[in-house]
Amino acid sequence: MAEAPVVPLPDHEDATTRHLVRVAGWSVMLLGFVIGLLLLWDQPVQPVRVALNFVAGCIGGTALLLARWRRWTLATYLLVWGVWVSVSLVAARNGGVNGPNLLNYPVIIVLAGWLLGARATLTLVGLTALLFLGFIWADVQGLLKPVQVANRVAGAVYLAGILVLTAAATLLSRRNYMSRVREAQQTAANLAASEASLRKLLRAVEQSPEAIVITDLREDIEYVNEAFVRRTGYARDEVVGRASADYSSNGLAPAQREGLRTTLARGDSWAGEQVNYRKDGQELIESVVVAPIRQTDGRVSHYVELKQDITERKRAADEIHRLAHFDGLTSLPNRSTLMERLHVLR
Incomplete structure (x- = not known):
C-alpha cells in the first residue's frame, strides 16, 4: 500500500506538535477506556456515562491511527473537537458548572492553541463560554441533575490523567520554546558573522583599484564601485538604473556585444577588450571580464563586469x-x- 501523503498542520508541523498529538491521543484513549471499565463496577451501572467514556477512548485511538498515517490535520481536529464534545456531554450529565469535568476545558484550549492555531482556539473559547453560560442558566432553572459522584478509583484516574496531560503539554511547550530560543540565538550569531563577512566583501569591492559594475539580467546597472566613478567621470546616480551599453560598455563593437550576450546566455564568462568613453568623451581602453552571478540554487540573477584600465599599457x-x-x-x-x-x- 502506498504511504499516505503528509498533510501539514495549519500553523506548522514540527517535532513538538507531533509529540503533543501522540501524548494527547494516548492520554485520551487510556483515560476513556480505563474510566469506562471502572464505571462498569458502579452499582447501578450508568450506561450513558460508560458509553461516553468509551467514545472518548475511541476518539483518542482514532487520532493515533491518523497520526500513524501522517494525517496530522485530521488527527488534531478530531482530538480537540471530539474530546470537547465528549467532555461537554459528560459535564451536562454530571452537574454542569458544579461538576469536576470543567477541569478538561483549559487543557483542551491549550491543545487547540498548539495544534490548531489562533482562529480555532478563539472559536473554541467562544463556544466554551457559551456552553458555560448555558450550564449556569440550566443550573439556575434546576434543569441539571445533581453531581453524580463516580467511584473513587475512577475519579483518581481521571484527575491523574488530567495532571499528566497538562504536565506533558507544559513541558513540551517549554522544550519547544527553548529550542526556538536557541535557534534564534544561532540565527542571530550566523547573521552577525554573515554581516561581518559582507562588510569585508563590500569594502574590498568598493576599494578595488579596478572598476566593478553589477547589472541585472536586462543589463541595467545596479551597482558601480568608486573606481568606476573615478575612471569614467560618471556619478553613481547618473548610471544606476541605466543601461550598461550606454555607460559601462559603450565601446563594444556590435559583433563583440553579440558574442558577449551569446556567451552569457550559455552561462559562461566572457572576456575581451573595448574602447570605452568617459563622460568627457575621452577614450578609455579596458580589458573586460563579464561573468554571471548565480544564486544558491544555480539560477543566474545578475552579471558582474570586471574592468581593468589598459589605456597606458x-x-x-x-x-x-x-x-x-x-x-x-x-x-x-x-x-x-x-x-x-x-x-x-x-
Missing part, C-alpha cells in the same frame, strides 16, 4: 612598436621595417 605598446619600426626623428620606416617588407615580398 596600450599606448606604451604602440610606442614601443613605433620606435622599433620607425625613425624617432623623421617617423620614416627604419631598417627593421624595410627588412620585414622585403621578407614579405620574397
Whole structure:
C-alpha cells in the first residue's frame, strides 16, 4: 500500500506538535477506556456515562491511527473537537458548572492553541463560554441533575490523567520554546558573522583599484564601485538604473556585444577588450571580464563586469612598436621595417 501523503498542520508541523498529538491521543484513549471499565463496577451501572467514556477512548485511538498515517490535520481536529464534545456531554450529565469535568476545558484550549492555531482556539473559547453560560442558566432553572459522584478509583484516574496531560503539554511547550530560543540565538550569531563577512566583501569591492559594475539580467546597472566613478567621470546616480551599453560598455563593437550576450546566455564568462568613453568623451581602453552571478540554487540573477584600465599599457605598446619600426626623428620606416617588407615580398 502506498504511504499516505503528509498533510501539514495549519500553523506548522514540527517535532513538538507531533509529540503533543501522540501524548494527547494516548492520554485520551487510556483515560476513556480505563474510566469506562471502572464505571462498569458502579452499582447501578450508568450506561450513558460508560458509553461516553468509551467514545472518548475511541476518539483518542482514532487520532493515533491518523497520526500513524501522517494525517496530522485530521488527527488534531478530531482530538480537540471530539474530546470537547465528549467532555461537554459528560459535564451536562454530571452537574454542569458544579461538576469536576470543567477541569478538561483549559487543557483542551491549550491543545487547540498548539495544534490548531489562533482562529480555532478563539472559536473554541467562544463556544466554551457559551456552553458555560448555558450550564449556569440550566443550573439556575434546576434543569441539571445533581453531581453524580463516580467511584473513587475512577475519579483518581481521571484527575491523574488530567495532571499528566497538562504536565506533558507544559513541558513540551517549554522544550519547544527553548529550542526556538536557541535557534534564534544561532540565527542571530550566523547573521552577525554573515554581516561581518559582507562588510569585508563590500569594502574590498568598493576599494578595488579596478572598476566593478553589477547589472541585472536586462543589463541595467545596479551597482558601480568608486573606481568606476573615478575612471569614467560618471556619478553613481547618473548610471544606476541605466543601461550598461550606454555607460559601462559603450565601446563594444556590435559583433563583440553579440558574442558577449551569446556567451552569457550559455552561462559562461566572457572576456575581451573595448574602447570605452568617459563622460568627457575621452577614450578609455579596458580589458573586460563579464561573468554571471548565480544564486544558491544555480539560477543566474545578475552579471558582474570586471574592468581593468589598459589605456597606458596600450599606448606604451604602440610606442614601443613605433620606435622599433620607425625613425624617432623623421617617423620614416627604419631598417627593421624595410627588412620585414622585403621578407614579405620574397
